[in-house]
Amino acid sequence: MALELRPNCERCDVDLPPHAEAYICTFECTWCRDCVGTFAGRACPNCGGNLERRPVRPASKLAANPPSTVRVHGG
Template identity: 45%
Template structure:
């Protein structure tokens, strides 16, 4: 089972492409940009879990393992 690779920051809505570095996730895959993770002191605002670097997914794998298109920002 692969990560959902959510496309945006849960806190500010910034785009976070699966193939790009700079995203942070908790164990429930809540996803944040680097600026929001830093502002939250690397603690998920939803569950209180630790935020860690999300790995990237090479574009060549997107067809067989597509990143999520469902945006999570509720702005």
């Protein structure tokens, strides 16, 4: 199963297209670089897990495995 590639940062709601620098935890909570820089210990504020840079899906695989269109925003 492929990563969801959520379309936005859960904190500031900035768009995060598949090629954007985004960070995820093991639950795929998704954050932009600017917001991650404000998190204590660079840990996910939802679960406390570590954040890693989201891998970039090759363009040739996007059609068969499109990114999610569901926006998650906690404010």
